[in-house]
Amino acid sequence: MESLKDTKIIKFHPDTLEAIRKLYGLDQPGAINDAIDILQEWTKKQDHFMKKDFSREFLERLLIRSKGSVERSKQTLDKLCTAKTLMSKFFANCNVKELTHLEIVEDVILPRLTSDYYRVYLLRNVGQEFEYEFYTNYFRRLVYLLEYEYINDYVAGVVAIFDFRQINLGAHLRKLSFVDLQQFLTMAMECYGFRIKGIHFISTSKLVEALVAMFKQILSGKVASRIYVHNSLESLHEHVEKDVLPKDYGGDEMTLTEIHQLKLDTLTTEEFMDYMKMMNAAGTNEAYRQADKYNEQVMGMPGSFRTLRVD
Template identity: 25%
Template sequence: MTEGVGFRFGKLSVDKVPDVYDDEVLEMSQFYQDLAKELGENELSRQQSIQQFRDWIAKHPHIKRCRTDAPFLLRFLRTKKYSFIQAAKTLESYLVARTKHRKWFNNLDIDEPELSGLIDACYLFPLPRLDSNGRAVFFSCSSGFDANKNTVIGPIKAIHMLGEIFYETNEAQCAGCVWIFDMELIDMNALGLITVQDIRTLAELVNTAAAARIRELHFINTPAVARTIANLVLQLMSDKIRSRVFCHASLGDLHSKVDKTLLPKEFGGEIPAAELAASYKDLCRKMRPRLLTLDEMEIELTDNPNSVWTNGEGLEEGAIGSFRKLSSCENFLDLVAE
């Protein structure tokens, strides 16, 4: 478990209009309060925007079941810097992605053999401490994936599971996260398991449905073939994501960008990768009930998913007008001030 990160382990509700809303947000240090303020957050804007979000979910004609607890909604508000329209559209895309691509996003169960095996093989795990910028750092060893034993679904689910655990924490929402991928021992047969259409779909989901503040992506020891494919994938990503990608020719180059004491012992740090992966597996098991509850969220898929935005289908005219108006404001307080 990453030191300094506040996790919640309680039961989740996916009722879109629960009897009692969950408003609990873990206390933040002044450091993270200042970061949240840079995203447009203060006590009033947070309360008002969460309530606005809940009203929107309650009136949305296609959302059938959805989390409405404060940490979950803050994940979208903070990622989009309190632009309500952008946050709501991202939540909508997130629910659609979960519904259309269940094989990638459902059943995030650490007791499922493939997921369990990937973590045991150190395919993906968080590092033991936050970095100097207060960010969570995640590490992936390509050697943990075996094309003879694993499907392409396993790594996608492993990445999604780690995100679902961390992205609702104050630390990841306010400071963001850093991903590091060691590609030296990548199984080249793995590259033949994913189709071009899968790559396009995943890139689109990252661009439209990922409520995450990804600050940096580091790749080390990347073979030439993998670099070529990675460049093609990056062309499908947003300019913002592309600007945050760093490719390192050596471990020393990575150390110049990332505090090496955070890294696994095999990469210059202090704690062996197997020990970090085992600790993460314990965290996944504690989170298991929450992660499995996510499968109960549901949105109705329609032929015209944008209809709710273009003509206010099923929503009160005044409400949808307010949502549109919010898109031109930096945050909810701008609307209140008018």
């Protein structure tokens, strides 16, 4: 990959490619290509993979998400493919604009990177009542965004912001499935390789502490220590640069609603929906996995019997 291309919903700093490669020791001549060559050859030999022809651009981003480690990249890709078999409920072929119960939530990746090359995910939920289908469909739509990120972005990690100032948090907590939340967070971090710099909740409700406690049961101590609760935008601005935020959050970007609509348009193009059909099918056939590798590679995956704490 010689350069990064801005898209309708993500932008880069001019030096992003060089800076991120240097961060993970991949800035030496030939280092990236040599690592990708190894991954391509390894992928071809995985009999249980249902897709073996991942592009070099995909594999480079896999390396970046794995901090430049070829061995960690192998593990992450195996877990991602396995998740598409064990957790198929999250990988639905659909038009994300048509998923029901999602009119109460707007969520985006913000176009501008932070100064230290992190991408910001921002969610605003205004729900007063919730159905179980809301959570299933929200996770399905988020998978589309994760896959888009995987093939287009190039970042050091993610900052997540959840704006719950208008939500009925009690109703939310009563319907939220701890198991589904655990599975999805595990998948996002272990299978998609997202590294979390910070998780920020904006809320004035005392019930937000119950939500934080739920997250802390799932996350490792290191990631859990990066959870912050804010009762105002001013408090948030102490942690997240204002210029990357939408206008309605004190920043310089388009409004959250405008970015959200642009995201939906992007995720429902014919080209991207065809790509998702291909990637949703990139699971595993466990009958072909080496028997002596099953416990090592599958036990502990979301959907298996062992509970993971993710980091």
